[in-house]
Amino acid sequence: MPHVRQDLRAAVVAAVTGLAQTQTRVHTARVYPLRELDMPALVVNTTNDSAETEGGAAELYVPRVISVEVQAYARGANLANTLDTICEQVEGALGVALTVQGKPILLAYQSTEIEFDGEAEQPIGRAVITFNSPPLYTASNAPGTLL
Amino acid sequence: MSLESDADRLSYLQAFGEQITVNTQTLWAVPDNAYIDVLDIAAGTRPQAIVRTADVPSIAPGQTVVMQGTQYSVAEIQPDGTGMTTLILQKT
Numbered sequence: 001m002p003h004v005r006q007d008l009r010a011a012v013v014a015a016v017t018g019l020a021q022t023q024t025r026v027h028t029a030r031v032y033p034l035r036e037l038d039m040p041a042l043v044v045n046t047t048n049d050s051a052e053t054e055g056g057a058a059e060l061y062v063p064r065v066i067s068v069e070v071q072a073y074a075r076g077a078n079l080a081n082t083l084d085t086i087c088e089q090v091e092g093a094l095g096v097a098l099t100v101q102g103k104p105i106l107l108a109y110q111s112t113e114i115e116f117d118g119e120a121e122q123p124i125g126r127a128v129i130t131f132n133s134p135p136l137y138t139a140s141n142a143p144g145t146l147l
Numbered sequence: 148m149s150l151e152s153d154a155d156r157l158s159y160l161q162a163f164g165e166q167i168t169v170n171t172q173t174l175w176a177v178p179d180n181a182y183i184d185v186l187d188i189a190a191g192t193r194p195q196a197i198v199r200t201a202d203v204p205s206i207a208p209g210q211t212v213v214m215q216g217t218q219y220s221v222a223e224i225q226p227d228g229t230g231m232t233t234l235i236l237q238k239t
Contacts, residue, residue, distance in 0.1 A: 036190070075191075117189075119185050120183060121192050122238050124185050124189045
């Protein structure tokens with residue numbers, strides 16, 4: 001059984017695949033470079049999984065808050081507008097409840113960080129959009145099953 | 148005192164470079180377009196042309212350069228102070 005993070009990531013990828021700007025150029029845990037033909041693109045990562053337990057005590061049921069990072073990459077002219085358009089589409093797609101293991105999960109928007117780089121033959125930019133899950137309960141010995 | 152003359156520099160460019168067009172002027176340059184990574188994960192290239200400073204006395208950002216069949220605009224001008232200038236280029 002996959003970890004709940006994997007199921008959440010898959011639900012996010014499904015939700016952001018097919019958006020007008022980035023279409024099917026959606027990756028997870030991408031470590032190899034995105035070429036010109038690969039952009040604009042999204043990279044989806046689950047970057048943190050923290051247990052919200054009182055004082056860090058061990059419990060039978062773990063309330064997990066999972067952070068999901070959606071990185072948007074684009075290049076060319078009007079980069080700020082392009083990235084903002086992608087962000088608008090990503091936030092719209094993730095602003096409705098996702099279905100994970102048959103349960104509705106509504107991610108909470110946290111932040112967006114944008115940066116630009118002019119070193120290449122065209123300006124390249126990145127927007128990192130971060131969302132947090134609500135507490136997702138799993139048994140401490142079964143992190144793949146949502147309760 | 149400079150160790151080399153403009154004529155020396157021209158002979159270097161003719162030996163190791165090729166002709167490019169800056170605006171409407173054809174001149175000799177050493178082109179480069181090396182691979183770079185930016186923002187950790189985005190692949191790109193960094194096109195540039197090394198020219199004689201004397202050949203581009205009024206060069207300015209935004210002017211057009213055609214190098215190896217591709218049209219660019221000048222993004223940055225980096226004179227080295229010894230008679231050569233590197234033009235950092237951007238695809239138009």
